Amino acid sequence: MPIQNIVLGVVFSLGLIIITFELVRRRKLNEEYSWLWMCTGAVLFLLSVFPGLLLRLTRALGLIAPASALFFFGVFFLLLIVLHFSAVISRLTNRQKELAQRIALLERELEAVKEERK
Amino acid sequence: MKSSAPNTPGKRVLLLLPAYNEAAYLPELCRELKANCPGVDVVAVDDGSSDATSAVARENGLKVLRHPFNLGDGAARHTGYIYAMRKGYDFVVQLDADGQHDPADIAALLRPVLDGEADLTIGSRFLKNADYRPTAAKRVGMALFNALASLLTGLRITDSTSGFRAANRKVIEFYSLPEFYPTSYPDADLIILSHAAGLRIREVPVSMRHSRKPLPLHHGMAAFYYVFKMFLSISVTLLRAKPARPEEK
Numbered sequence: 001m002p003i004q005n006i007v008l009g010v011v012f013s014l015g016l017i018i019i020t021f022e023l024v025r026r027r028k029l030n031e032e033y034s035w036l037w038m039c040t041g042a043v044l045f046l047l048s049v050f051p052g053l054l055l056r057l058t059r060a061l062g063l064i065a066p067a068s069a070l071f072f073f074g075v076f077f078l079l080l081i082v083l084h085f086s087a088v089i090s091r092l093t094n095r096q097k098e099l100a101q102r103i104a105l106l107e108r109e110l111e112a113v114k115e116e117r118k
Numbered sequence: 119m120k121s122s123a124p125n126t127p128g129k130r131v132l133l134l135l136p137a138y139n140e141a142a143y144l145p146e147l148c149r150e151l152k153a154n155c156p157g158v159d160v161v162a163v164d165d166g167s168s169d170a171t172s173a174v175a176r177e178n179g180l181k182v183l184r185h186p187f188n189l190g191d192g193a194a195r196h197t198g199y200i201y202a203m204r205k206g207y208d209f210v211v212q213l214d215a216d217g218q219h220d221p222a223d224i225a226a227l228l229r230p231v232l233d234g235e236a237d238l239t240i241g242s243r244f245l246k247n248a249d250y251r252p253t254a255a256k257r258v259g260m261a262l263f264n265a266l267a268s269l270l271t272g273l274r275i276t277d278s279t280s281g282f283r284a285a286n287r288k289v290i291e292f293y294s295l296p297e298f299y300p301t302s303y304p305d306a307d308l309i310i311l312s313h314a315a316g317l318r319i320r321e322v323p324v325s326m327r328h329s330r331k332p333l334p335l336h337h338g339m340a341a342f343y344y345v346f347k348m349f350l351s352i353s354v355t356l357l358r359a360k361p362a363r364p365e366e367k
Contacts, residue, residue: 097189097301101197104163104183108201111182 001051001066009048009070017041036084040077047073131228132207133160135180136194136281137215141169147217148178154221161201162215165194189301191281192308196299199285203294211284219282223324227284236320238289238312240275241282243326259341263306263348270356271313275321278306282324289317298361300351303344307351315361 020037023029047054047070058069133151137144144162151160162175166188175182183197195212202210211228213219223241230236252260260279267275285293292315293299300308313319 097193098296100185100187100189101193101200104185104197105201105204108181108183 001054005067006048006051009044013041013044013048017045033088036077036081040074040081043073043077044070129208129232130206131155131158131209131211132198132202132205133158133224134195134198134202134210134212135160135162135175135215136165136191136198136212137162137167137171137175138165138188138191138194139167139169139171140215141167141171141174143217144171144174144180144215145178147215147221148175148180150221155224159207161198163194163198163201165189165191192300192302192304195281195304196293196301199290199293199299202290207290208287209284210290212281214281218327220325220327223282223322224284227282227322227324230320230322231284231286235318237286237317238319239284239322240277240309240319241280241284241324241326242277242321243280243324244276245321245323246325255341259345262345266352267306267309270310270352271319273313273319273321275306275309277321278309280324280326282326284322292317292361303347306348307355310352311355311361314355 017038020029020034020041024031024034047057051066054066054069058064058066061069061072063069063072133155135147148160151158159181160179161181161183162171164172164175164182164184166185172182172184183201185194185197189197198212199210209228209231211224213221213224219241227239227241230239260277263278264275267273267278289312292312298311298315309319
């Protein structure tokens with residue numbers, strides 16, 4: 001594999017890991033949402049540093065170009081991350097719904113108390 | 119005028135009106151409710167309306183539960199059931215605030231529930247030879263889900279999309295739990311779920327007036343989503359463990 005590819009892979013994956021880490025440090029990204037990005041970065045880093053691993057995976061997957069294998073893993077991890085976010089959004093939606101319902105019920109209680117005091 | 123005030127000595131009935139931008143239609147409905155069910159508590163669940171729904175409801179003497187933003191028709195009913203549960207109501211009658219359900223039918227709808235013959239009744243527009251004529255596309259969709267609900271419950275379900283329903287305390291307890299009530303379109307899937315939970319369901323003939331609001335089965339993407347949601351919801355309902363039966367009272 002040409003050295004440029006290795007350098008590009010290392011720079012890109014290390015960049016991803018560093019940016020993720022930095023976002024967590026600045027409290028712009030919660031730890032629980034950082035780990036999938038860290039994993040993606042780590043896998044890309046390993047594949048870049050050990051091209052033999054990538055070549056073996058390329059053959060195992062029946063692909064011709066190692067770049068295709070790299071793309072495959074990139075897309076695979078992105079899909080995982082997006083699916084994970086859909087699940088997180090669902091959880092947040094459910095919580096938001098419950099909170100909104102509680103607000104509605106509490107406001108009614110408050111109104112009833114005020115009516116009683118009159 | 120035929121008197122249909124539910125005669126329920128010692129028992130408390132709550133009329134539940136999920137309302138989304140219904141300010142224009144509420145006063146008329148409130149007059150009808152007062153005429154048909156005098157002295158019965160009515161709660162309107164304002165699902166984050168952008169019009170004066172809450173204010174109009176209060177002016178007409180209704181209790182109001184207001185969602186801070188729009189959550190969905192199912193969520194509005196769910197909030198109403200939680201309220202009924204907390205306030206200790208024995209029976210709930212839910213009807214749409216747009217006036218398509220006739221308050222004169224409330225007594226008939228509530229009767230089997232009051233008599234202990236059913237836990238949940240569903241007002242069906244198709245049991246009576248009503249003049250209700252849905253569009254072709256909607257008819258196909260309704261027939262499909264009615265058939266599916268009938269097949270899966272072994273009951274004769276003719277109007278799974280009807281939001282005109284009466285429930286006893288057992289149903290109130292089940293529906294007020296956090297995880298079961300669907301957030302949107304609580305139709306055939308909720309009937310199947312309720313049946314799986316061991317609730318006794320019966321349809322009651324009611325007259326249905328035309329709604330001014332287009333139903334999801336009427337148009338475009340919403341119709342596709344409705345069909346998708348209903349199939350998915352029914353499949354997962356069947357594959358999940360049966361919900362624990364609400365306790366006999």
